[in-house]
Amino acid sequence: MGQFVKSFKMLDLTADIAISGAIDEHFQFEPVPETIRTISVQLEQIEYISSFGVKLWVNWIASLPRDATLILKMAKPMTIANINAVEGFILPKTIVESVIVPFTTDDGEEIVDVILENGSHYSAGGKLNLPTITAASGEAMVPDFIPERLFKFLKA
Amino acid sequence: MSSIKDYLKLWPESNHAGITALFSDIAITQDTDNLPSKKFDLEKTIVVAKDIPVRALLRLLGSGYRHIVQENRSDLGYALLTTGMILKKPSLFFANPIQLLFNSAGATAEEKAETKTHQIEWAPTDSKEARFEEIMTFLSARPKLKNYRPIILTLLDEMIANALDSRLQNPKCRLQVTLSPSRLSFACFDQHPTFPQEAMRARLKQLAAQPKFEVRPGERGAGLGIPMMINQCTNFYLTHQTGVGSLTVAAIDLRLPLRELEVTPRNVHLFSV
Numbered sequence: 198m199g200q201f202v203k204s205f206k207m208l209d210l211t212a213d214i215a216i217s218g219a220i221d222e223h224f225q226f227e228p229v230p231e232t233i234r235t236i237s238v239q240l241e242q243i244e245y246i247s248s249f250g251v252k253l254w255v256n257w258i259a260s261l262p263r264d265a266t267l268i269l270k271m272a273k274p275m276t277i278a279n280i281n282a283v284e285g286f287i288l289p290k291t292i293v294e295s296v297i298v299p300f301t302t303d304d305g306e307e308i309v310d311v312i313l314e315n316g317s318h319y320s321a322g323g324k325l326n327l328p329t330i331t332a333a334s335g336e337a338m339v340p341d342f343i344p345e346r347l348f349k350f351l352k353a
Numbered sequence: 354m355s356s357i358k359d360y361l362k363l364w365p366e367s368n369h370a371g372i373t374a375l376f377s378d379i380a381i382t383q384d385t386d387n388l389p390s391k392k393f394d395l396e397k398t399i400v401v402a403k404d405i406p407v408r409a410l411l412r413l414l415g416s417g418y419r420h421i422v423q424e425n426r427s428d429l430g431y432a433l434l435t436t437g438m439i440l441k442k443p444s445l446f447f448a449n450p451i452q453l454l455f456n457s458a459g460a461t462a463e464e465k466a467e468t469k470t471h472q473i474e475w476a477p478t479d480s481k482e483a484r485f486e487e488i489m490t491f492l493s494a495r496p497k498l499k500n501y502r503p504i505i506l507t508l509l510d511e512m513i514a515n516a517l518d519s520r521l522q523n524p525k526c527r528l529q530v531t532l533s534p535s536r537l538s539f540a541c542f543d544q545h546p547t548f549p550q551e552a553m554r555a556r557l558k559q560l561a562a563q564p565k566f567e568v569r570p571g572e573r574g575a576g577l578g579i580p581m582m583i584n585q586c587t588n589f590y591l592t593h594q595t596g597v598g599s600l601t602v603a604a605i606d607l608r609l610p611l612r613e614l615e616v617t618p619r620n621v622h623l624f625s626v
Contacts, residue, residue, distance in 0.1 A: 198482065221481075221510055222574075245503045247510040252568045252575035275503045278584070283577070284565040299500065305610045308500050341500075341611045 199224040199244075210234040217242030220250030226257035234265050236288075241271035241297060246279060255285045267291040271312070274298060274342055281349045293350065299341040300330040307332050308341060323351040355381040355401065357437075363430030375437045384413065384421075395419060396624070399436050401429075404618045407583055408561050414623050415558025423618035428606075431458050432588070432620045439590075443626040447594055450540050450602045451531045454588075460533070468533040469494065475526045477517045485509060488530055495532060500611065508539060508585045511578045512601050516543035538604040548593035550625065553579070583619050594626040 199218030206213070212233045218224075220243060229236060246254065261267070267288040269276070277296060279286050294315050301308045311330055319325050325348060330338040357376035361369050380394065384402040395417045402409070403424045413421055420440070422432035435457040439446045446453045455465065471491040473484060485506055492498045498505070509528075516526035526543040556576050560566055569576030583589050586603040593599040609617060 219482075219506070219510070222514070245506040245510065247507060247514065248575040248577040248581050249514065251577060251581075255568050255575075273503070275507070282566055284563070284567045299611065301610060301612075305497070339612075343612055343615055346615065 199250075201225060201227055203227055203229075205230060205233065207232070212236045213239075215239040215242070217244075219244045220246040220254060222247070222249040222253075224250055224253055226253055226260075229261055229265075231262055233262060235268065236261060236265055237268040237270060237294075239270050240273065240276055243273065243276065246275060251279055251283055251286070254279075255283065258285055258288060261288060263288070264290065269293045270295050272296045274347060277347055277350065281346075287350075296347075298347070300338040301341040302332050302334070302336050302338055305341075307334075307338070309338065319348050319351060321351055323348060355383055357381060357433075360429070360433055363433070372434070372437070375434075375441060379437060379440050381433075383424075384409075397440055399433065399440075401433075402618070407580055407619065410583065410619060410621050411557040411580060412561035414621065415554050415556075415561055417554060419624040420622045422620045426618060426620070428458075436622065439622070439624075443592070443624070444594075446590075447592060447597075447600055447626045450590065450600060451529065451538055454538065454602075454604065455533075464534055468531060470532075471530045473528045473530075475513060475517070475528055477524055481510075481513065484513075488528075491530060492532060492537070495607075497607070498537065501537075501605070504585045504605070505537075508582055508603050511582045512539060512541040512603070514574070515578060515601065516541050516545075516599070518543075518545065521545060535606065535608050536604050537607055538602065541601045542598055543600075544598040545593075546596050546598070548595070548599055548625070550593070550623075553623075579623075583621055586619070587614065587617055588620045590622040592622070592624050592626055597626075 199220050202215045204213045210233055212229050214236065216238060265288060267290065269291065272293055292315060296313050297310050298313060299308050300311050309330065311328065313319060318327055325344055327340060327344060332338050357373060361372065364372055378397060380398040382398055382400055384400050384405060396419060398418065400413055400418050400421045401424050402421055410421055420436045422429060422436060435454060438453055438457055471488065475484060488509065517524045521544065524544065526541055529540040531538040557579060560580060566577055566580065582603055587606040588604040590602040
């Protein structure tokens with residue numbers, strides 16, 4: 198079952214949230230105090246998001262302070278796909294601080310997860326600067342995703 | 354308007370007579386400029402599209418078209434033949450979808466021998482997590498599928514959620530997982546006696562018109578299940594037999610790397626038996 202772990206620092210007006218497991222009809226999002234200004238969400242441990250989970254997520258986003266800044270960390274392609282496709286999946290002020298994406302050898306036999314960071318590997322406007330990843334064999338690895346599609350949200 | 358004659362080159366000449374007979378009362382239209390003519394019998398029309406995005410698929414489905422295949426995929430012949438066979442004998446597909454899909458693919462004896470199947474009779478009281486792990490354990494025979502985990506779990510969740518919709522008094526479903534050298538397929542049979550096809554098409558048409566998908570308000574689900582399932586697979590079938598139940602089939606082409614899977618145009622079928 199999915200978990201929503203939160204920690205509020207009321208003096209700093211920040212919330213640190215870690216979401217893990219399945220975001221499905223059983224997932225329970227929790228409210229964030231109205232005074233919070235920055236909400237950081239760690240996404241690395243999300244297994245998958247069902248359509249019901251998308252609805253719960255959108256409803257949770259709608260409950261957040263509207264002018265808060267949402268910082269998404271270690272987002273995986275499935276989360277990014279929802280950012281790109283679903284209305285209301287993020288706040289108006291949202292920063293995708295980092296993403297975890299697969300790189301693969303040409304034959305698809307070796308896949309590694311690579312962390313890309315906002316500012317270093319991608320930035321607003323859609324500018325990309327993907328790293329060079331080499332397999333243990335010395336072979337150059339390629340992104341096992343379509344960068345222009347994944348980072349479409351940068352142009353929004 | 355096209356006809357099967359335009360596509361006969363996809364098969365050996367020895368098959369042409371049989372295929373022409375199969376398609377004798379089936380119309381084929383091309384989705385040119387995204388404006389297919391509506392003068393065909395929608396029940397027996399195949400739309401051949403060329404690399405159209407999921408949103409355009411939803412528009413066509415919302416407009417009433419049942420079968421959409423993609424011209425620029427290397428398996429167009431397979432897709433057309435499968436669809437022709439479904440249109441000719443929809444009850445056969447409903448009874449044993451994977452067998453029909455295999456037969457139309459012309460699977461070799463070796464491929465059939467290497468194909469494994471796992472079946473689950475799923476009740477609402479079953480632990481979803483336990484059943485998902487049971488399926489992932491079955492699929493661990495192919496190490497590559499570890500990287501497909503989010504795709505697989507999303508597909509399964511959507512299928513099971515629809516099948517075990519609590520509006521039924523005693524919902525049950527049967528899930529068949531088939532792993533062949535080239536494809537991973539899920540077939541989910543449920544017992545819903547009726548199927549809100551018109552409401553579903555209206556919803557798909559609505560989604561197609563939205564710049565970004567909007568979740569459906571109210572107590573029930575998001576209304577995004579079908580586009581989400583289509584996005585996770587390469588071939589998608591959703592059919593229903595009144596009084597019997599529904600069948601959802603999602604197949605993933607395992608010959609494609611994940612990045613190509615992402616952009617490979619989908620073949621989709623939404624019809625009644």
